[in-house]
Amino acid sequence: xxxIIQFNxxxxxxxxxxxxxxxxxKKEETAEDSNDTSSSSSYTCNGSSTGGGPTIxxxxxxxxxxxxxxxxxxxxxxxxxxxxxxxxxxxxxxxxNSCANRGTPTTTHNMCIESISVSSTTVxxxxxxxxxxxxxxxxxxxxxxxxxxxxxxxxxxxxxSSSVFWMEISDSQSEKDSNCCYLFKFTKQ
Numbered sequence: 634x635x636x637i638i639q640f641n642x643x644x645x646x647x648x649x650x651x652x653x654x655x656x657x658x659k660k661e662e663t664a665e666d667s668n669d670t671s672s673s674s675s676y677t678c679n680g681s682s683t684g685g686g687p688t689i690x691x692x693x694x695x696x697x698x699x700x701x702x703x704x705x706x707x708x709x710x711x712x713x714x715x716x717x718x719x720x721x722x723x724x725x726x727x728x729x730n731s732c733a734n735r736g737t738p739t740t741t742h743n744m745c746i747e748s749i750s751v752s753s754t755t756v757x758x759x760x761x762x763x764x765x766x767x768x769x770x771x772x773x774x775x776x777x778x779x780x781x782x783x784x785x786x787x788x789x790x791x792x793x794s795s796s797v798f799w800m801e802i803s804d805s806q807s808e809k810d811s812n813c814c815y816l817f818k819f820t821k822q
Contacts, residue, residue: 669751675781678718678745686713687749689773692792699798699819703732704761709817711746718747727813745780752776756789760799761814772799772815796821 686694694713701709710722719753725740726732754774759766771790779786787809788802799815 636683647686668804674750676744678712678714678720678747678780680714680747683715683717685716686719687716687751687775687790689751689775689790689792689798690796693795694792694798695795695821698822700822701800701817701819703729704816705729706732708732708735709819711819717749718745720744721746721748746786747780748776748778750776751790756791758789758801758812760791760818761816762818766814769797775804791815 655740673730682696684696686696688694696713696715698710698712701711703726706726708724708726710724712720714720721740721744722731724738725742726736727739731737752774755771756774757769759769761767770791772789775790777786777788778784778822784804786802787806788800789809789812790800792798795797798819799817800819801809801812801814801816803809803812
């Protein structure tokens with residue numbers, strides 16, 4: 634019964650992640666279709682270096698590119714420009730195997746996440762490893778804005794080190810809170 638509940642939670646989470654990415658892609662297509670060159674800059678981070686990425690608890694992430702593990706057919710890449718912004722790419726693949734083997738993505742979405750703010754609120758959840766919930770870890774609640782439309786994103790991030798962190802993310806606080814796990818493991822490239 635618990636496995637069915639976990640699987641249903643994962644399906645719901647995957648649905649919301651795809652909706653977020655699809656929403657960003659549709660907005661990006663609309664901006665490109667209008668030939669408004671100023672709109673395309675709303676998808677690009679232009680922040681100045683602050684010497685590091687955001688601080689999660691007592692771990693300072695780096696101004697570097699981090700690549701996630703696959704969750705279903707989706708893989709994420711975050712390039713921290715400074716401690717409050719990250720150029721983010723979402724890669725969608727035709728199937729889980731293509732994602733795991735880093736094949737050619739069927740769709741690529743690009744956006745700038747800015748105003749990254751790490752709160753002191755802790756979030757304890759398991760890491761999603763090898764297809765199921767693993768060990769519990771304690772990370773921190775994070776909010777950020779999508780530059781192109783100023784909508785808020787809600788995340789929880791657990792940093793193992795400056796080179797590895799885990800994240801769950803949603804466009805809804807209640808949806809993020811209902812997620813079962815830290816879904817994406819990011820590793821510095």
